[in-house]
Amino acid sequence: MHSENQSKGVHYAKSQRLLEINHAHLQLMESLLDEGKKYNIFKPDIDPLQVNINIAALGGYYLINQHTLGLVYPVRRKTPSFRAGIYGAVFHLTRCLLLFNVLADDGY
Template sequence: MSISVKTRVRDAEATKLRILEAAKKEFSKNGLEGARVDAIALDAKANKRMLYHYFKSKDGLFRTVLEREYLNIRTEETKLDLENLPPRAALETLVRFTWEYYIKNPEFITLVNSENLCQAVHIKNSPTLRTVSQKFIRRIQALLDREVRENVFREDIDAAQLNITIASINYYYFTNRFTGAVIFERDFTSPEALQERITFNIETICRLVCKN
């Protein structure tokens, strides 16, 4: 490959990355329906023609952004050293990781909200997401099964159900922090409130899964 071709390839990849980052911000702020392609192109220092060339449509761009975000959390989960931790510590690590990931990546929550409003039309035919998600579930199930054999975890816990529950108790807190602050008359985002909540979430999951 000549130097000029390599340069064009690098430039194309850099442009696509800028578009994806700009789209992530726009979609997470305004949702799929409210997001403007003009705003994305302007923020990415690109033009709409390039955006449509790379991603075909606004929906195609949203699909790519969403798939990329799901792959990112799955990739980060693979870095957790769950298999080499004591049972309760492994469980705590998984719950805390999910909690901290949502804090550090608030766009993930709003993007998932938008996709649920679309009834998952953008990701339902993604073989990549299906593969990495099932791999993650199998990993958690293997962890559960190991600790069942060692008489630490309850034997009736399904890994998919556990993952849904962990995601739910962390996810709900952030998606409802504004209404919750009014209803329960407390600041959901203060350091003290966040620490109190993650402690509660960890204890809840451990009581659910552990025998003792």
């Protein structure tokens, strides 16, 4: 997406398949969220589009910057503990977005 943004989306604009894939993905996310809302697990005002964008943003930052994170921050990015930290951060922040009382639930 980064290079496509640099070209102002000219190639994505031509793709019907891209819209179909993302529409199906959003429908699946909406279905999952609706199921969780039935059981009062997820916040009632959660937007499936925002959930998708935020998960992509969280994971994407690590992917896009994988070669420079170790230069900018004091991290050893190829270690299992660093990868586990990424997973944990994305998981926790996604839960904060979705759940009613995630802070009390996680003990933070």
